Each structure stands twice: as structure tokens, then as C-alpha cells.
Amino acid sequence: MSQAENTGKNIADRPKVDDVLGYTRAQDIACESANTDRRNLSRTLDELGVNGISFQGTVFNAIGEAGYTIDIDSIPDSPSSTLLSVVAVIQNAKRVSQNITSA
Amino acid sequence: MRKPTIYVLACALLGPLTSMGQAPAVKTQAAKAPVVSAAIVDSANPALIHVTFDYPLPAVKDLPAAGLWQVYERVQDSKDALPRVQKIEVEAVDTSDFAGSYTVALKMHEAVSAHAKSLEMLIVAPTYFLHLPAAILPAVKGDESSVQLVAGSSGKSDSDIYFNGSIAATEGSNPIYDVDAFAGYMEGIQRGTTNYGEVGVYGQVRTKQSQTVNPNSFQAYLVYQRLLSNGTHWHGQFQVPYGDYRIAGMESDLGGKQVNFVNSPVVTIPIRFSGKTLGPIEPGFSVPHMVLHLGTEFVDTKKSPLPATEGWHTRGLIGASFTAGYKPQEPKSLFQGLQLTSSYQLRLPSAPEIFYDPKFAQLNPATGLRVTPPMAGTEPRHFVDTTICYNFVKWVAFTFENTYGSLPPVFTKTDATFNLGLSFTLKQTSYGRYSILRP
Numbered sequence: 001m002s003q004a005e006n007t008g009k010n011i012a013d014r015p016k017v018d019d020v021l022g023y024t025r026a027q028d029i030a031c032e033s034a035n036t037d038r039r040n041l042s043r044t045l046d047e048l049g050v051n052g053i054s055f056q057g058t059v060f061n062a063i064g065e066a067g068y069t070i071d072i073d074s075i076p077d078s079p080s081s082t083l084l085s086v087v088a089v090i091q092n093a094k095r096v097s098q099n100i101t102s103a
Numbered sequence: 104m105r106k107p108t109i110y111v112l113a114c115a116l117l118g119p120l121t122s123m124g125q126a127p128a129v130k131t132q133a134a135k136a137p138v139v140s141a142a143i144v145d146s147a148n149p150a151l152i153h154v155t156f157d158y159p160l161p162a163v164k165d166l167p168a169a170g171l172w173q174v175y176e177r178v179q180d181s182k183d184a185l186p187r188v189q190k191i192e193v194e195a196v197d198t199s200d201f202a203g204s205y206t207v208a209l210k211m212h213e214a215v216s217a218h219a220k221s222l223e224m225l226i227v228a229p230t231y232f233l234h235l236p237a238a239i240l241p242a243v244k245g246d247e248s249s250v251q252l253v254a255g256s257s258g259k260s261d262s263d264i265y266f267n268g269s270i271a272a273t274e275g276s277n278p279i280y281d282v283d284a285f286a287g288y289m290e291g292i293q294r295g296t297t298n299y300g301e302v303g304v305y306g307q308v309r310t311k312q313s314q315t316v317n318p319n320s321f322q323a324y325l326v327y328q329r330l331l332s333n334g335t336h337w338h339g340q341f342q343v344p345y346g347d348y349r350i351a352g353m354e355s356d357l358g359g360k361q362v363n364f365v366n367s368p369v370v371t372i373p374i375r376f377s378g379k380t381l382g383p384i385e386p387g388f389s390v391p392h393m394v395l396h397l398g399t400e401f402v403d404t405k406k407s408p409l410p411a412t413e414g415w416h417t418r419g420l421i422g423a424s425f426t427a428g429y430k431p432q433e434p435k436s437l438f439q440g441l442q443l444t445s446s447y448q449l450r451l452p453s454a455p456e457i458f459y460d461p462k463f464a465q466l467n468p469a470t471g472l473r474v475t476p477p478m479a480g481t482e483p484r485h486f487v488d489t490t491i492c493y494n495f496v497k498w499v500a501f502t503f504e505n506t507y508g509s510l511p512p513v514f515t516k517t518d519a520t521f522n523l524g525l526s527f528t529l530k531q532t533s534y535g536r537y538s539i540l541r542p
Contacts, residue, residue: 023145023146036382048389049389051373051394054345054373057345061330082141096296
């Protein structure tokens with residue numbers, strides 16, 4: 001199987017752009033919810049002085065405002081969680097309409 | 104449904120020391136292997152891999168060019184198929200956002216496979232060779248193989264299950280034992296995009312003054328927790344506050360001589376000592392922060408050594424906790440971190456409530472032991488707990504603890520004590536219940 005064939009199949013298997021939140025919007029939401037700029041993506045919530053419970057809820061609300069949804073418990077909110085770990089999870093948030101359709 | 108992801112860890116990093124969020128000058132390092140925090144494959148465009156660098160930051164001119172990156176994916180097309188490793192070429196490295204986020208975007212010649220199980224990345228430069236942390240792949244529907252059941256924890260405020268046993272030295276008396284332990288679990292209630300809060304259970308054991316291990320404060324609660332607004336922004340130094348409602352709880356001493364039913368709403372207000380959007384901070388230190396707790400405890404004393412104190416009364420509850428610490432970015436031998444946690448609780452009972460004052464202890468001629476008689480009063484009940492935790496390895500720590508006062512249901516007037524001990528914690532992948540339920 002050639003790489004080109006793989007690529008074609010893989011792209012078809014992937015969620016289409018905008019079906020998921022994606023890295024860029026996830027990054028903006030995580031940073032805004034921590035009230036920090038994007039140069040602190042590697043920092044933990046503890047280092048940023050951010051309360052995880054409030055942060056988790058704020059991220060969930062912001063994802064909802066953007067038209068996406070995610071399991072709130074999956075959003076990292078431990079003091080040792082980095083913003084990057086949050087971005088890595090929430091970039092998979094699914095578009096609301098897609099969720100409703102699949103449900 | 105949340106997996107009860109439990110983390111094993113011994114004491115740990117409660118929090119941070121301060122750098123007040125002042126933006127330091129960007130320190131860069133030339134021509135040495137850079138530090139990479141994470142590489143994340145973009146879920147919306149799997150042909151993009153975002154690589155974020157950390158301190159010491161490389162200069163833009165020193166960022167590895169496209170030809171220096173080696174990216175390999177391990178693909179398994181189906182459960183039965185043998186995995187295969189294949190290389191993906193990096194077409195270009197977009198450094199345009201490096202100054203804004205310390206991140207570069209690798210534009211791949213083709214998308215990372217949806218069947219990729221892992222993605223390994225290397226930088227092979229003329230003066231160094233760097234193996235990057237495993238890249239984080241987008242979630243694949245139905246594939247939960249990457250869900251961790253056990254992961255690392257970071258201390259008391261970061262714990263859901265915690266145990267701390269220690270020996271206390273007090274002036275003029277024999278050493279006494281001290282047990283501080285709690286366990287909690289919370290589960291979100293969600294329907295689509297609407298979050299209805301979280302429910303959970305919590306238990307806590309605390310003893311301070313016994314010459315034998317005799318937990319004098321046992322508490323168990325059913326808890327409901329919810330953010331008090333649907334906001335997405337901070338208000339100056341304040342994060343969105345949240346409420347904890349202890350729907351039904353029991354407070355008891357170990358012998359069950361004093362048993363209280365408790366119903367308690369508490370509002371928690373997180374505060375960071377910097378209201379502006381935070382500029383870059385270096386690892387290890389952190390912006391000082393605290394939480395304020397304001398609430399009421401409706402108490403029904405079911406059983407008491409002083410029957411006159413039985414029945415309903417109310418306690419006003421005010422509390423605050425502060426956390427600070429330092430954790431070296433590069434853990435050193437015998438120094439993994441130093442943390443300070445301080446918490447204060449003040450309870451103001453509306454009706455006489457039981458307490459013990461060792462000053463009034465009387466000798467029991469039958470046993471030869473001094474016994475402190477129960478007394479009743481409405482005096483304010485203070486509890487101060489300051490802990491310094493020194494991690495000499497990641498999962499074991501010495502704790503030095505100073506406490507004053509005591510917790511319900513049996514308030515004991517004790518002088519300040521100083522403890523030395525070891526800590527051990529377990530946690531769920533979430534913010535520790537300590538931070539929710541113990542001001």
C-alpha cells in the first residue's frame with residue numbers, strides 16, 4: 001500500500017475541518033480562560049495562579065460559546081496540568097450540530 | 104463518564120511561589136539542543152504539528168529548519184494488522200508565531216494517519232541530537248486506548264486521596280501521633296453543551312491531640328458543586344466563583360460520642376494577585392493565588408456528651424487558603440520541590456457547642472489518667488494549618504506542619520503544635536478535593 005493511498009484514506013477518516021475545535025481555537029480558549037497570553041502554554045495552572053475548578057468550567061463555557069462540546073470531566077484541571085495538556089484535549093471538542101446528529 | 108483515574112504519588116507540590124507574573128525578558132540560548140514542551144497534531148488539520156518550546160528558548164534563527172526534523176508514525180490499520188513505521192516528510196516550518204506563543208508549526212507533506220498509534224519526532228542538527236516527547240495525536244472516535252488509568256499527582260491540593268501520618272513534638276509532654284487523611288470523588292452532570300455541575304462524596308479524618316492514634320474528627324459528605332455563572336472571562340483578579348453544597352454530611356469523633364448532621368452551602372472565590380493578562384513567566388515559580396470561602400453550616404447535633412447542645416444550630420464559616428512553592432524545572436538529586444500551604448478556618452456557632460479545654464483536665468482516680476471534661480460555649484472556633492512539604496524524591500516528601508485549633512465536631516483548645524512526618528497521596532485526574540472542601 002503506497003503512502004499516497006494511505007493519505008487519501010486517512011484524510012477521509014479524519015474529522016473534517018471545523019467538525020472539531022482544532023488547535024488554534026483551543027489555544028485561544030485555554031489562554032483566555034487562564035487570563036494569560038500564549039507564551040505561557042507550557043506553564044501549569046499552579047504556576048499561572050489559576051484555580052482548576054473555575055478554570056475547567058470557564059473552558060467548558062467558552063467551548064460551548066464557540067459552538068462545540070466536550071465532556072467537562074475530560075478537561076484537565078489539576079494544578080499540575082499545563083495549558084498545552086488542556087489544548088491537546090479540548091482541540092478534539094466536537095461541533096454541537098454534529099453531536100446532535102450522531103446522537 | 105469520567106474514569107476514576109487514580110494517581111499515586113507521595114506528598115507533593117502544592118503550589119507555587121511567586122513571580123507576580125512580571126514578564127521577564129525572553130532568554131534565548133543559541134545552538135544548543137532546545138527544550139520542547141510538547142508536540143501536538145492539529146485535530147482540525149492533521150498535516151500540521153504544533154511544537155512548543157520552553158526555557159531556555161532558542162533564537163528564531165536557531166530554530167531547526169525543515170530538513171532537520173525526522174518524523175515517524177507507527178500505524179496500525181486494524182486490530183489484527185501488524186504495526187508499521189513510516190516516515191512523514193516535513194515540508195516547511197512556520198515560525199511566524201514563535202514570538203507570540205513559542206510555538207512553530209510543522210507543515211507535513213501528508214496528514215498524520217488516523218490510524219497512527221504513536222508519533223516519534225527527532226531533531227538531527229549539526230551540533231545536537233534531540234528526541235522530542237511523544238507527539239499528542241488527535242482523539243479518534245471510539246479509541247480509548249490512550250486513556251490513562253494511572254498518572255502522576257502533585258500533592259495535597261492536587262489530591263483526591265491523601266494520607267499523612269506524623270509524630271508531633273509538644274513542649275512538656277510526650278510525642279503524640281497525628282493523622283490527616285481524606286478521600287473524595289466528583290462526577291460531572293452534563294447534557295450536551297449544558298453543565299449541571301458535579302456531585303461527589305468526600306471523607307476526612309483528622310486528629311491532633313491524642314497520645315494514641317485516635318482520630319477525633321471524622322467527616323463524610325455528599326457534595327454538589329457548580330460554577331455560579333456561565334461566564335468565560337475573569338473580572339480583574341477574580342476567576343468565576345463557584346458554590347459547594349454539602350447536601351448531607353456527618354461529623355463524628357471516633358467513639359461516636361459526638362455526632363452531627365451537617366448541611367452546608369459554601370461559596371468559593373478564587374483570586375490571583377495579578378488582574379492583568381499574564382505575560383510570560385518562567386517555570387518553577389508562580390503567581391501567588393488564594394481562595395476565599397464564605398458559607399454557612401446548618402448543624403443538627405444528634406448525639407453529644409452534653410445533651411443540652413443537641414438539636415439544630417448554625418455556624419458561620421469563613422476561610423482562606425494560600426499556596427506557594429518552588430519546583431525546579433530540572434529536578435535535582437534530593438530536591439524535587441518545596442511547597443507551602445496555609446489555610447485558615449473560622450467557625451462562628453449561633454448556639455453553645457461542645458469543646459474541650461485541656462486546662463480543665465481532671466485526674467481520674469480509677470484509671471490514673473487525666474480526663475478533660477466537655478464544655479459548651481459559642482466562642483469562635485479557629486483552625487490554622489500551615490504545611491511545608493519538601494520532596495526529596497518525586498513521590499516521597501517530608502512534611503513540617505504547624506497547626507492551631509481544631510475541626511468539628513469536637514473542638515479542642517490546643518496550643519500550636521509542630522509536626523514532622525511523611526506524606527502519601529492518591530488522586531483522580533482533576534483538581535484535588537482538598538481545594539474544594541477544605542478552606
